[in-house]
Amino acid sequence: MVPITHYLVLAAVLFMIGMFGVMVRRNALVVFMCVELMLNAANLTFLAFARQRGDDLGHVNAFFVIAVAAAEAAIGLAVVIAIFRSRGSVQIQDIRTMKH
Amino acid sequence: MNPDPLAPYLPMAVLLLLGGVLAVVISFLASFLGPKKPTLQKATTFEAGSESSGHARQRFAVKFYVVALLFIVFDVEAVFLYPWAVKFRDLGWFGYGEMAVFAATLVVGLAYVWKKGALDWET
Amino acid sequence: MTLPDVTFADFHPILPALILMLGGAVLLFAEVFLTPSAHHGPAHVSRAHQPIIALVFTAAAALVSGWLMFQPARAVFLGFAVLDPFSAFLSLTVCVGLGLSVLIAAGFLRHRKAERGEFYALMLFGAAGMSLLGVSNELVVLFINIEVLSVSTYALAAYLRRGPRPAEAAFKYFILGAFSSAVLLYGISLLYGATGTTQLSAMAPQMSAALAKTQGLVYLGLGLLLGGLAFKVAAVPFHMWTPDVYEGAPTPVTALMSAGVKAAAFAALVRVFLALGHNLDSHLLATLFAFLALATMVIGNLLAIPQRNVKRMLAYSSIAHAGYVLLGVASLFVSGGAPTGGVLGATPLATGGLTAALRQDAVRGILFYLLAYTVSAVGAFGVVSALERREEEDRGTAWDLDRFAGLVHRRPWWAVAMTAFMLSLGGIPPLVGFMGKLLIFKSAVDAGLVWLAVVGILASAAGAYYYLRVVVYMFMRPAPETGVLPERHGWTEAALLLSTAAVVVLGIAPGLISSWLSQAGKLFGQ
Numbered sequence: 001m002v003p004i005t006h007y008l009v010l011a012a013v014l015f016m017i018g019m020f021g022v023m024v025r026r027n028a029l030v031v032f033m034c035v036e037l038m039l040n041a042a043n044l045t046f047l048a049f050a051r052q053r054g055d056d057l058g059h060v061n062a063f064f065v066i067a068v069a070a071a072e073a074a075i076g077l078a079v080v081i082a083i084f085r086s087r088g089s090v091q092i093q094d095i096r097t098m099k100h
Numbered sequence: 101m102n103p104d105p106l107a108p109y110l111p112m113a114v115l116l117l118l119g120g121v122l123a124v125v126i127s128f129l130a131s132f133l134g135p136k137k138p139t140l141q142k143a144t145t146f147e148a149g150s151e152s153s154g155h156a157r158q159r160f161a162v163k164f165y166v167v168a169l170l171f172i173v174f175d176v177e178a179v180f181l182y183p184w185a186v187k188f189r190d191l192g193w194f195g196y197g198e199m200a201v202f203a204a205t206l207v208v209g210l211a212y213v214w215k216k217g218a219l220d221w222e223t
Numbered sequence: 224m225t226l227p228d229v230t231f232a233d234f235h236p237i238l239p240a241l242i243l244m245l246g247g248a249v250l251l252f253a254e255v256f257l258t259p260s261a262h263h264g265p266a267h268v269s270r271a272h273q274p275i276i277a278l279v280f281t282a283a284a285a286l287v288s289g290w291l292m293f294q295p296a297r298a299v300f301l302g303f304a305v306l307d308p309f310s311a312f313l314s315l316t317v318c319v320g321l322g323l324s325v326l327i328a329a330g331f332l333r334h335r336k337a338e339r340g341e342f343y344a345l346m347l348f349g350a351a352g353m354s355l356l357g358v359s360n361e362l363v364v365l366f367i368n369i370e371v372l373s374v375s376t377y378a379l380a381a382y383l384r385r386g387p388r389p390a391e392a393a394f395k396y397f398i399l400g401a402f403s404s405a406v407l408l409y410g411i412s413l414l415y416g417a418t419g420t421t422q423l424s425a426m427a428p429q430m431s432a433a434l435a436k437t438q439g440l441v442y443l444g445l446g447l448l449l450g451g452l453a454f455k456v457a458a459v460p461f462h463m464w465t466p467d468v469y470e471g472a473p474t475p476v477t478a479l480m481s482a483g484v485k486a487a488a489f490a491a492l493v494r495v496f497l498a499l500g501h502n503l504d505s506h507l508l509a510t511l512f513a514f515l516a517l518a519t520m521v522i523g524n525l526l527a528i529p530q531r532n533v534k535r536m537l538a539y540s541s542i543a544h545a546g547y548v549l550l551g552v553a554s555l556f557v558s559g560g561a562p563t564g565g566v567l568g569a570t571p572l573a574t575g576g577l578t579a580a581l582r583q584d585a586v587r588g589i590l591f592y593l594l595a596y597t598v599s600a601v602g603a604f605g606v607v608s609a610l611e612r613r614e615e616e617d618r619g620t621a622w623d624l625d626r627f628a629g630l631v632h633r634r635p636w637w638a639v640a641m642t643a644f645m646l647s648l649g650g651i652p653p654l655v656g657f658m659g660k661l662l663i664f665k666s667a668v669d670a671g672l673v674w675l676a677v678v679g680i681l682a683s684a685a686g687a688y689y690y691l692r693v694v695v696y697m698f699m700r701p702a703p704e705t706g707v708l709p710e711r712h713g714w715t716e717a718a719l720l721l722s723t724a725a726v727v728v729l730g731i732a733p734g735l736i737s738s739w740l741s742q743a744g745k746l747f748g749q
Contacts, residue, residue: 003105008416015409022402031398038405045412053419061363061421063179065408068370070176072401074169075377079397081165082381082390194229208248215255 007048015041028083028090032076039069166218177206233299235291236306236358239284239314240351243321246280247347254340270338274329274714277343278322284354285318292739296747302424303361305747309586310357312743313490316594317357319725320482321350323601323718328475330712331608335383342382346479349375353487357494360747362411362421362448365491366404369455372487373400376480380472392471399454399464407451413444423498424748430502445503448495449511455488458549459518462542466526469538470622474608477534481541481604482597489548489593493586497555497746505556512553513675519546520682527689534607534622536689537600540648543686544596550679551589551663554670555582581669583744588662590743595647595659595729602722603644606637609715627693629702634709638697640719647726649690650683654730 014037021034043062050058084090184191184199191198213219234241250273291311298305325343332338352371359365377400381393415421417440418429433441454461469477500508523543530536610630611621620626631638647656660683667676728735 002109011412018405019402022398028394028398032401035398035401035405038402039408042405042408042412045409046415049412049416049419052416055419057421058415060183061412061415063183064363064367066179067176068367070172071374072370072404074173075374076397076401077165077169079377079381079390079393081162083394086390208251212251212255 004048004052007044007051011041011044011048014038014044026091028080032073032080035076036069036073039065039072163221170213170218174206174210229300235294236299236304236310237355238287238291239318240354240358242280242284242287243347243351243354246277246284247344247351249280250276250340250344250347254344270340273338273340273343274325277325277347280347281318281322281325281350284350285315285322288312288314288318288354289739292742296745298360298424298747302422303364304355304358305360306358307745307747308739308742309494309590309744309746310354310490312590312739313357313486313593314354315739316486316590316597317350317353317483319594320479320486320597320601321346323598323605323722324475324479324482326714326718326721327478327601327605327608328473330715330718331473331475333714334710334712337383342379345375345379345382349379349479350483353483356487357490359491360423360494360498362414362423362426362495365495366408366411369407369488369491370404372484373404376400376476376484379476379479380468382476383473388471389473392468395464396468396472403451403454403461406447406454410444410447410449410451413440413447417441417444423495427498427501427748430499434502445499449492452488452492452495453515456485456492456545456548457542458515458545459522459542462519462523462545465542466535466538469541470532470535474534474604474611477538478601478604478608481537481600485541485545486593486597489545489552489589493552493555493589494746496552498748500556509553509556509672512549512556513672516546516549516553517675517678519543519549520679521546524682524686527686530689531624532622533624533627533693534604534611536693537603537607540686540689541596541600543682544592544600544648546682547660547663547679548589548592548596550667550672550675551585551592553675554585554667554672557670557672581666584662585666585670586746587740587744588659588666591662591733591740592659595655598722598725598729599644599647599654599656602640602719602726603648605715605718605722606641606644609637609712609719610709612709624693624696625703627696628700630697632702634711636716637709637719640723641697642694643723643726645690645693647730649687651687652730653727655726655733656730658730658733 018034018037018041021037022031025031025034043065046058046061046065050056050062080090180202181199184195188195253273253276288311291306291314292308294306294308294311296305296307325346328342328346332342349372352368352373352375356365356368356372359368377393377397380396381389383389411421414426417433417437418426420426420429430441450461454464457465469480472480496508520543523539523541523546527536527539527543530539607622610626627641630641643654647654650656650660660679664676664679667673667679733740
């Protein structure tokens with residue numbers, strides 16, 4: 001049996017990868033995938049703790065997170081398509097019409 | 101008892117390692133030892149035996165995305181049916197009613213999508 | 224296995240949300256089944272009725288919220304949600320913001336020939352999420368409701384897809400919104416690990432044990448939770464997305480974002496940290512919120528000053544207003560044990576601990592401020608939407624101050640209404656914004672945050688500059704010779720009239736809602 005810390009560390013590493021990915025990656029789709037990675041890191045944490053405690057709640061939460069992530073993926077892809085149609089690129093540096 | 105909790109996974113690690121090494125060695129040997137006589141036919145992309153057409157990196161019509169998005173949403177909603185099915189007898193009519201409401205909500209969405217024409221492939 | 228004991232009474236607190244969702248579904252079906260398609264006849268016949276459908280359902284939800292205000296506070300759905308006057312008042316505020324935004328949208332979409340039922344349906348779905356966020360007493364339910372309102376607003380922000388700006392705003396909003404949601408969720412998962420529950424009422428008694436055992440987990444979880452919510456309310460330093468998103472989104476959507484999304488996120492913030500904050504070092508929480516409030520008030524106001532683009536100025540000003548509300552939140556957490564002479568400048572009251580009555584006053588101040596900001600800001604965005612012209616949007620001059628020059632000679636009533644909104648946002652008596660600021664600053668002073676209240680007053684004095692500049696342009700500058708007279712839209716003018724009435728009446732006679740307000744300070748379990 002793998003101890004729970006391993007799962008938690010894995011989840012934390014996934015979360016950090018996702019977070020840095022959102023900050024440094026330039027392709028909108030990759031940024032979007034990094035966000036999904038963060039959600040899944042949270043999911044893994046839920047499951048690890050649920051297993052440690054022998055508690056169903058964490059498993060139930062994971063289901064809800066999966067459904068929410070799907071809805072978010074659908075709207076996110078739609079927005080990326082809208083971006084692509086309006087400027088023919090999904091690179092973040094091109095998405096900068098407004099002044100800062 | 102074995103003190104290391106990861107010990108049962110050792111054979112897996114060995115298998116992964118061996119598999120990786122074997123793959124690298126064989127690919128290397130193949131490119132090193134095999135004869136190379138390229139012809140036009142050999143260089144074209146293999147496409148199930150038929151003539152290949154178009155570029156591999158062409159853009160897809162947006163209607164594929166619409167169908168894919170709808171698929172993701174409706175597919176993932178099914179995830180809630182499984183825990184309900186497992187506990188079906190315990191939850192009884194209350195659970196049935198709740199699931200009926202849930203399914204009805206999805207049907208409303210499906211009816212909207214259908215009537216909106218998002219499922220019409222030709223238009 | 225025991226079945227959950229759910230009765231119809233459990234559904235009471237979610238009734239406003241259910242009504243709004245039903246309204247959204249009706250609008251969707253009216254759009255696809257009743258609206259004649261382009262091939263069969265004129266499409267505008269039943270589309271003209273869509274805002275009316277939306278308004279009817281919004282009004283019904285508002286009435287039910289008003290009824291809920293006087294129901295005894297209780298937990299429902301096994302403690303996953305609560306019914307309390309606090310959430311009912313929030314629901315009412317959301318309905319007010321939604322109704323005004325729908326009116327603005329009706330004029331806006333008519334002008335752009337972009338009338339479609341989905342726009343109102345998405346607004347109603349989003350508002351349902353906001354209303355549900357107020358009643359959530361469980362962290363995963365809270366997360367789901369944040370997503371319900373966010374997903375609707377992402378879609379609304381991208382609604383006018385033509386032109387690069389809306390797509391860009393929607394994209395930025397989506398990425399940063401999804402990012403902050405993920406941060407929030409990770410925080411929730413860590414808190415679940417530390418306490419073994421995600422239900423706020425069950426989590427609170429576990430906190431001291433969890434703090435003793437896994438302190439790092441609790442603080443990290445709460446920190447991530449706070450970070451995620453701070454993104455949603457646009458508190459400095461999590462505010463970077465606000466100006467671009469507010470500028471790029473369609474103006475009625477910006478109005479809904481600034482009013483509803485912000486109010487709902489603040490309600491969640493107050494509920495979570497009031498429930499979990501008891502066992503934490505309250506000095507830490509108070510200091511944290513005080514610094515958030517300080518940074519948000521000062522930076523929001525300073526960044527708004529140089530803006531000539533009125534829509535962008537209102538975006539920065541919404542950050543500043545989040546700062547004032549955070550000041551109210553900070554005063555909730557000032558309690559005993561604050562070392563004298565510390566950052567907070569403790570007074571006898573602060574060292575004695577904040578009494579329950581004062582805490583209720585602070586909650587009331589926050590709620591009243593959110594309502595005051597809703598009517599003033601949505602009204603201001605209404606004037607902005609009436610004046611903007613689609614042709615200039617891509618050049619970025621659609622919202623320039625010059626568009627307001629001499630407005631009093633062209634559309635005098637609009638100028639008067641805009642003046643009322645600007646003065647109210649600037650906190651000038653006798654308008655509603657002044658009453659809101661008065662309540663917030665009073666509870667801050669009561670809690671011993673005198674120093675911070677002074678900074679807040681100075682910051683709002685600086686803010687008066689950029690609000691008054693709009694008034695000066697409208698009344699003192701000559702109208703451009705060639706300027707086309709802005710078109711009138713009946714719907715938008717109705718929204719302006721209603722907001723102006725609310726800004727003036729609630730400012731002069733806040734006693735009108737005092738019976739509701741005195742109820743609304745009550746949170747379940749507090």
